[in-house]
Amino acid sequence: MTGDLSRFTGRFFAYGIKPRYELAEFLRQCYMIGNRSLPLVGLTGFIMGLVLTMQLRPSLVDYGVESQLPAMVGIAIVREIGPVITALIFAGKIGSSIGAELGSMKVTEQIDAMEVSGTNPFKYLVVTRVMAATLMLPVLVVLSDGISLLGAFLGVNIRSVTSFTLFFRQVIDNLAFGDVFPAFIKTFLFGFAVGIIGCHKGYYSSKGTEGVGRAANSAVVLSSIVIFIIDLIVVQVTDLIGIN
Amino acid sequence: METATQHITTKSDPAEQTPVIFIEHVCKRFGDNVVLNDFGMTVEKGENVVVLGRSGVGKSVLIKCIVGLLKADSGNIVVLDKDITSLDHDEMDKMRARVGFLFQSNALYDSMTVRKNLEFPLRRHWIESSRDEIDAMVLEALENVGLAHTIDMMPEELSGGMKKRVALARTLILKPEIILYDEPTTGLDPVTGKEISMLIVELQAKYRTSSIIISHDMHCVKLTASKIVLLMDGKNYCSGTYEALSRSTDPAVKQFFE
Numbered sequence: 001m002t003g004d005l006s007r008f009t010g011r012f013f014a015y016g017i018k019p020r021y022e023l024a025e026f027l028r029q030c031y032m033i034g035n036r037s038l039p040l041v042g043l044t045g046f047i048m049g050l051v052l053t054m055q056l057r058p059s060l061v062d063y064g065v066e067s068q069l070p071a072m073v074g075i076a077i078v079r080e081i082g083p084v085i086t087a088l089i090f091a092g093k094i095g096s097s098i099g100a101e102l103g104s105m106k107v108t109e110q111i112d113a114m115e116v117s118g119t120n121p122f123k124y125l126v127v128t129r130v131m132a133a134t135l136m137l138p139v140l141v142v143l144s145d146g147i148s149l150l151g152a153f154l155g156v157n158i159r160s161v162t163s164f165t166l167f168f169r170q171v172i173d174n175l176a177f178g179d180v181f182p183a184f185i186k187t188f189l190f191g192f193a194v195g196i197i198g199c200h201k202g203y204y205s206s207k208g209t210e211g212v213g214r215a216a217n218s219a220v221v222l223s224s225i226v227i228f229i230i231d232l233i234v235v236q237v238t239d240l241i242g243i244n
Numbered sequence: 245m246e247t248a249t250q251h252i253t254t255k256s257d258p259a260e261q262t263p264v265i266f267i268e269h270v271c272k273r274f275g276d277n278v279v280l281n282d283f284g285m286t287v288e289k290g291e292n293v294v295v296l297g298r299s300g301v302g303k304s305v306l307i308k309c310i311v312g313l314l315k316a317d318s319g320n321i322v323v324l325d326k327d328i329t330s331l332d333h334d335e336m337d338k339m340r341a342r343v344g345f346l347f348q349s350n351a352l353y354d355s356m357t358v359r360k361n362l363e364f365p366l367r368r369h370w371i372e373s374s375r376d377e378i379d380a381m382v383l384e385a386l387e388n389v390g391l392a393h394t395i396d397m398m399p400e401e402l403s404g405g406m407k408k409r410v411a412l413a414r415t416l417i418l419k420p421e422i423i424l425y426d427e428p429t430t431g432l433d434p435v436t437g438k439e440i441s442m443l444i445v446e447l448q449a450k451y452r453t454s455s456i457i458i459s460h461d462m463h464c465v466k467l468t469a470s471k472i473v474l475l476m477d478g479k480n481y482c483s484g485t486y487e488a489l490s491r492s493t494d495p496a497v498k499q500f501f502e
Contacts (some may be wrong), residue, residue, distance in 0.1 A: 104354075112313050113351035117365040118337040 008200045015120065016127045025124055029132035034139060037093050041086055041144045048085055049077060049148030053155025070162070073152040074171030079179045082145040084231055087190035090137055091223035095198040098129055099219030102202025103212035111203075126199045133195030138187040182238040186230060193226045262289045263322075264422055264454045265310065270319030271478075272305055279305050280316070281478030287422070287454050292445075294457045294465045296500055297475035303458040304348065306475070307424040310456070311345050312336050324421060341369045344420035344453075348427040350411040352399040359395045362386070362414050369418060385413040388450075389443060405436035409443070416447060423448075425457040429464045441467040462500065474500070 053073050060066045102125060105111050114121040153167045198219040205215035265287035272280040279302035287293045295303050308314040310321055312328055321328050324342055331339060352361050362382045366373070373381070386392045389409035399407060408428065415423060428444060429437035441464040448455060448468075459465055465472065465486065472489050474481040474497060482489070482497060490501045 108354075109347045109349050109351040110353055112308075113345070113347055113353075114364075115313060116311050116340050116343075116345045118340050118368045119364075120333075 004204070005197070005200055008203075009196055011122060012127060012130055012196060015123045016131070018123075020123070022124050022128050026128040026131055029128045030136055033094055033129075033132045034136040036097070037090055037136070037140055038143065040093060041089055041140050042147045044085065044089055045082070045144035045147040046151040048081060049073065049151025049153075050155045051151075052076060052081065052148075053152045054158065057155075057159060066160070069156055070152070070167045070170040071174035073155075074149060074174060075179055077148045077152065078145055078175055079183050080231075082148055083141050083183050083187050083190065084227065086141045086144040087137060087187065087194065087227045088224055090133075090140065090191070091194045091227060092220050094133060095194045095219040095223040096216040098133070098195065098198030099202040099205070100212055100216040102126075102199060103205035103215035104202075106203065106205055107208060107212060122203075126203060129199055130192065130195035133198070134188055134191040137191030137194065138184060141184075141187045178238070178243045182234055182243060186234040189230045189234070190227050193230060194223045197223045197226060263287060264289050264324055265456065266320070266322040267306075267310070268320050270306075270309065270321060271317045272302070272309060272314065273317060278478055280309070283319070283475070283478060283480055285473050285480050285483065287456060289454055290448075290452055292448055292455045292457060292468050292470045294459055294469040294472045295475055296460060296465060296472050298460070301475050302478060303475055304426050307345070307426060307456055307458060311340060311343055311424060337369075341365075341418050342421050344415035344418065344423040346408075346411055346415045346423065346425045346428055348430055350399075350407045352407055352411055352414070354399055356399075357395070358386070358391075358397050358399070358402075358410050361399070361410065362417050365414065365418050381417060385417045386410070388416060388447060389413045405432055405439065408432065408436075408440055412440075412443065412447070416451065419451060421453060423453050423455045425455060425459075427458050427461075429459065429461045434463065437461060438463060438467070440464075444468050460500070 053069065056072060056076075057066065057069060060069055060072070102111075105125070111121045111125070114124060149168070149171060153162070153164060156162050156167060201215040201219040201222070202212075205211040263286040265285075267286070268284040270280050270283045271278070283306065285293070285295075295306060297303050305314060309316045310323060310328070312331070316329060319329075323339060326335070326339060328336065328339060352358075353364065356364065359382055362385055363378060366378055366381065382395065383392055386395060389412055391406060391409050391413065394402060394406060394410065399410070402410060412428075425444065429440050432440060444455070444457070445468055447453070455468075457464070457468055459468075469486050471483060472486060473483045474489070476496060482492075482494070489497055492498055492501075
């Protein structure tokens, strides 16, 4: 499977750089992938920020550092929780959707029909979706982080009173380049992984409706595992090069 | 009736006896399963050749090899004077504009309206036309199959017979010289199946196309075939007109006509 996925990824780069570029389909996919995920990502981000703040407060109160709550929540969300949770939700929503869509197109011969229409289905279906997933996940993570921090602001104000300006100044003052940059870079890798795995599972799904279901399911499972592996690798690499 | 080694001459105009498809010694296997084994056949210009055979003998594999969706392991497939086994990707795309393919499952794009489905091949083949010209071409193709009113409908809103007609309109929109039909009446009731068969004959006469029709629906075969090729054990077992084969005493042939 690793070999197949590597060859599939190689094909993505080979076809991706060669014209003709499917710009209209790429933009459509960006809209579909970004727009479809935004409500779910926003909602979960808001709840995540709120819950994280409420869970952290008792421990910080015990240590007498309650005032550090905005800084701690901000760093946790921006560095780790925001990118990883958003990527996992993205894998569940977009990875499964890509896997099922391409799997169903394969089963109903739509991919073959595209080929006999003179279209390279790999470029039209795979390259556009993978690129859209790679570019849209970072955007979603930035939005999700912002909404999470709004949730956190609400969480802080449940038990105490902090102004909006003071809360966000405290969050931003405590964020360093090493918190933001690696977190942002890894979101591109997460998006790429979700896109390429979803497309691979769908594009090579075995015939039949069972195969479509299996493609969607295994796209989510494998993407989720790969997200954690990428996260681990990025942490190690950024630690090694000293930007952690 | 004639055997594989003696390709028959049909009753078409002698001026049109140019083979548009010439297949010889084609072999195709999937693992240990030999599907086509030294298969050969020809399709003359303006001819409707029905490839008849039991399910799973490789009829669909054959036409997928002709259009390059599958690669034959060996042998020659010459389509419109070009050996498709040696064409590169761009040449194959140009060839595909001249060869239409009607899929068994219709293969309409679920996410597009009927209009977009028909426009898709036009745009992919870089046909330089204005919006009005494209609209006119789409409408003409739909009128040919009697479904102009479905232009803005989604495929899911169409019945099985309507989907088949729309798929046929999409196949015809590039005005191909050859059309390959993969079981065009499968899954349809007998009345709709007959309508589709009649439509194939009408459109073939109107656009003077040549066709290969994969089928085991004998009503469709009788209505459409100017020649029948019986595919058995991966070979061209025999070929001839419907009348000639229906009189055959060979049990392998007879079973299809009983």
